[in-house]
Each structure stands twice: as structure tokens, then as C-alpha cells.
Amino acid sequence: MTYDILILGAGLAGLCAARDLAAGGADVLVLEARQRVGGRVEQVTLDDGRIVQLGGEVIGNSHTAYQQLVAELGLTLIPSYVAEPGELTYVLHEGTFVGDTPSWFTDADHASMQHVEDEFATLCATVDADDPWSHPDALALDAMSVTSWLGVIGATPNVCRALEAGQLGLSSGSFERTSLLALLRKCASTSTKQLYSYDEWENMRVAEGSATVALNMAAGLETRIRLGSAVRSVKVAPSGCTVQLDSGEMISAGALVSALPAGPFRDIAVEGVSDERLASLHRQRHALAAKFVAAYDLPFWRDRGQNGLTESEGILGSSWPQNYGVLSCLVPPERLAAYLSASAQHRREESLGELHDWFGPQALTPIATFERLWGTDPWTQGYVTHWRPGDVHRVGPLHGTHEPPFYVCGSDQWVAGYMEGAVRTGRAAAREALARG
């Protein structure tokens, strides 16, 4: 059977592309490897009705494409964990400190942090998020790690440590292995153009559950999605494109939209796309992470003056309350090997043990726990895009662009990943394909 356009992957990006293409009159089919839609957004419902997110959850002020989509779908944005009462918990190897500012900081550290923030904002204002390659010092900024830059501007060891703990908490890959230009580009995509802050990037969530965004789009697409259809190879030509599934079945179309993450895309044999573009796509990579969630009857951390938000140097890099009484935790790339070296039962015990150390004995008795090993999941092979020093140039200006009839979308194709990247690029790919008829 022949379609106008085949879309590979039913994550947020693929679903957005399919929704807009179908609305524009195209005959589309979405091919999805898993037996569910949503990709990196996934949710389950507890017996008491609370919805638990196992993938992407929160969005920020500059995530305007996502906000627009949520409004179109009639869903509701509400404040995220940033509205939780209490203070942040820092877990260092030598102890646990509760307080929104690091209590182990000296006056010199506070002054140094201010200096880092000012220097970063000044530099960030010079970077064009859509075209970081045009910066006069682009190569040098890309070659330098964030940690090296902190050394150059004289950040104190405590400031470096606090920033690294925050980065481990986000699980986006250590600053020792993150391109300065990539971080500048990411932060240049916001209106504040400042270092990452929870209030700017993570202050809202969808009340109905973030995976409901994907589920609602899928409901509107009905029979245009085929689950359990893993793509093995694609052939692209102006005269028509062909996709072969793992089952051996061939499906053809006038055009293709790849909405796959970087890792699974590398596993697919692609013909008819230029070597330069394939090389650029194949240079993209992810930070590999896992998510652990513990659901409790009550948010007991509040009684201790804690808001459930943690930045930690332990195996769990972070925690935050995703819903009433429900704590999300991320296992950062730097800790994933240690985490995976234990059995599922021991991973659970050790994770609850860390939560016990942070929040007290009630942490040991959740009503349910969940784990998603996104970093080793064959259909994700990661978590979010990671840019090592030099990667902005290795991927290059072809990043996020199309080679009709081959189109790309997905959070990896935007400056900073996130659900925003999936929505923004999915809708942009649909617009461009429709414009080309």
C-alpha cells in the first residue's frame, strides 16, 4: 500500500507531525516499534487515581510550541514542583544539607557564583541558538568543556561542585564532558539567556499527565498508527520511498519523516540520503539515564521542611515531587553503570535507601515503585541529547534540517532536546512537507 507520507516513531514528535500532516490533507501512516505510543512520555495510574509519569514531565517558560499544543488539545498547565513548600536538599559525599542556597558555601563562593552567572549571561547573549556556528569563537567555545571554562573564569571549587551536582541532577551528562557552546546555545533559546534554572525550565506540568498529550493526539489519529512495527531499513528517492519492517513487510510512500531518537536511527539502514546528512545524524548522541519513581500516601518530606527536590552526588542524582506524594528520581549517566550492576530488587532497595537518607524512615515504605531503564531501552538508547566538546561542529549546521523527501524531527533535532523540541520540530517538519506538496 502507498501513502503520501510515512512517519517513523510515535513519540511526541512523530505524533505532532502526523497530526498536522493529516489535518493538512495528507494520507499518513505512523510506524511505531513499541506496543504503545508516546515514546519517552509514558504514564501509569495508581489505584487511588494519581497519575505517575515515567518519562518526560515538566516544561518551562520558553517552551511555547508545547504550551500551544496543550492549549489546542484542551489540556491544562499547572505549576510543577517549583510550587512545593520547603527547601532544596543537597546531598554531598560528606553530608546532607537542606537550604535553597548551598550552606557549605563561603562568602567567596557566593561571590564566585554571581561572577559565573554574570559571565555566562554575557557570553550567552552573543550566541544565536539557531545558528551557533556563526559565532566568531564558535570552534573554541565548542572545543571547551563547561568545567574547563569554569576554571578559566576562576570559579571556586565549591561553585564547580554545586554546578556539577545540579548537572548530575538533570542527568544531562557531566559538565566535564559537555561542550560550552552547546550549553550556551541551549540557554540562548530562552528569553532570560541565563544559566539553567528550575524556575525558567521546569515550572509547569500538564495537570492531566504529560503522556496524556501523546495519548490525545494518538486518539485523533485512530487507524493511522501501526504499533509493533519496528523499522529496519529505508530507501529514499524523489520518485518514492520504501520502508522495510523487522517482519520483512515493505511499505511505500511519497515521503518519509524520521521521528526517531539518535540511537535507534543509527540502527536503521538508510539509502538515498546524502552521506553528509547521515554523518551529521549519526554524530548525535544521548546522555544515558534511568528513572526511578516512588509513590507514597503523603508528601512526608514537607514535615521536615524539605520540598522533595534534591541534587545528589549519590547513585540517584536527583529527586523532585512530580505529583502529590510521588517522588521522581534520575540516575545520571555517570552513575548508570553502577546502578545497572545490581539486580532489580537490589536497585529498588538501594534507591529507597538513598531516599531514606535524604527524607527519613517513611521513605522506606512506598505504596509503589517504578523503574524505567531508558538508557538501555532498545527504542530510546538514551534519555536526552548530549553534546560533548566538539559535537556542535561534528553534527554541524545540517542539524534539524531536511532533505526532501526525507524529513527529520524529534527532540534531538532541536537545540536542547525536551518535549518542546519534539513538538516544535514535529510541527515544523509537517509544515515544510505540506509546503512542498
Ligand SMILES: Cc1cc2nc3c(=O)[nH]c(=O)nc-3n(C[C@H](O)[C@H](O)[C@H](O)COP(=O)(O)OP(=O)(O)OC[C@H]3O[C@@H](n4cnc5c(N)ncnc54)[C@H](O)[C@@H]3O)c2cc1C
Ligand atoms: C526519564 C525522562 C525524563 C524526562 N524529563 C523531561 C522533562 O521533564 N521535560 C521535558 O521537556 N523533557 C523531558 N524528557 C525528554 C522528553 O521526554 C523527550 O525529549 C521527548 O519526549 C522525545 O520525544 P521524541 O518524539 O523526539 O522521541 P521519542 O519519545 O523517543 O519517540 C521516538 C519513538 O520512536 C520509536 N522507535 C524507535 N525506534 C524505532 C524503529 N526502529 N521503528 C519504529 N519506531 C521506533 C520509539 O519507540 C518512540 O516511540 C525526559 C525524558 C526521559 C526519558
